[in-house]
Amino acid sequence: MALLKKYNQEPFHIQHALTVEGVMKWFARENQEDEEFWGIAGLLHDVDFEKWPEEHCKKAPELLAEIGASRELVHAVCSHGYGICSDVEPELLMEKILFAADELTGLIWAAALMRPSKSVMDMEVKSIKKKFKDKRFAAGCSREIIQRGADMLGWELSELFEKTLEAMRSCEADVNAAMEQE
Numbered sequence: 001m002a003l004l005k006k007y008n009q010e011p012f013h014i015q016h017a018l019t020v021e022g023v024m025k026w027f028a029r030e031n032q033e034d035e036e037f038w039g040i041a042g043l044l045h046d047v048d049f050e051k052w053p054e055e056h057c058k059k060a061p062e063l064l065a066e067i068g069a070s071r072e073l074v075h076a077v078c079s080h081g082y083g084i085c086s087d088v089e090p091e092l093l094m095e096k097i098l099f100a101a102d103e104l105t106g107l108i109w110a111a112a113l114m115r116p117s118k119s120v121m122d123m124e125v126k127s128i129k130k131k132f133k134d135k136r137f138a139a140g141c142s143r144e145i146i147q148r149g150a151d152m153l154g155w156e157l158s159e160l161f162e163k164t165l166e167a168m169r170s171c172e173a174d175v176n177a178a179m180e181q182e
Contacts, residue, residue, distance in 0.1 A: 003067050004043060008050045011182060017043050018178050019105050020098070022171020023164060027097050030163070038094050041076040044069075045098060057081035057088070084145065090152060100149025103141055104164045107131060110138035120168045128161045 004017055024042030028035040048059035057078045064074050078088040079095045080102050090096045111131045112120045131137045132146070150160040 001043070003063065004047060007047055007063060010050055011179065013046065013050050014182060015175060015179055016106065016109075017046060018175045019109065019168065019171065020045055020102055022175060023101050023105055023167040024094070024098060026167035026170045027101070027163070028094070031093060033094065037073070038097075041073060041094060041098055044073070045077050045080050045102060047077070057086035083148070093153075096149065096152045100146065100153055100155075100160055101164050101167070103145045103149065104160065105168060107138050107141040107146065108161075108165060108168055110141065120165060120172055123165060125158060125161050125165060128165060129158070132157070132161075 004014070008014055008017065021039045021043035024038040025035045027033075028038035044060075044064065046056070047063050049056045052059040057080070060077050061074050064077060069077075075088060076092070076095050076098060078086050079090040080086075080098045082089050082099060090099045108120060108123070108128055111127060112118060112123060115123065132143060135143065146160070147157065150157050153160065155163075
């Protein structure tokens with residue numbers, strides 16, 4: 001968290017990092033994997049984005065070295081930008097999920113903010129599908145990247161939507177509580 005906050009001050013970026021951390025922990029539990037490792041990859045995936053957007057995923061290894069990050073963590077962080085700003089390909093299940101869920105959490109969060117509840121707790125997958133089809137909605141969230149992520153995992157889009165929504169529900173209260181302390 002200290003490394004994230006050293007290079008990220010915008011509340012939006014902190015909230016996104018906490019959300020992706022929570023989502024990755026949920027997916028780790030679902031797959032009986034290392035929840036802490038998956039969570040850290042989610043938390044730090046955009047560590048370099050706020051200060052060095054033009055060097056996203058290229059500056060990350062240098063920053064991650066400050067905490068003695070493992071080669072595996074550096075690979076995971078860099079692979080989430082595959083084909084966008086990085087040539088590091090996602091190989092492991094965790095890396096593919098990070099690639100797929102990162103962009104989708106942004107779309108889901110934007111949709112949640114449009115709801116009276118401002119929450120994912122009462123959101124349905126059909127709402128996500130509708131927003132996904134509307135290219136003007138959250139135009140910065142690439143539908144192509146979300147689709148590539150689903151394809152990489154061998155999942156239908158609806159499966160990715162369903163699982164990511166459930167993962168976001170699992171961590172929404174913790175993310176909100178952390179943001180209130182900011």
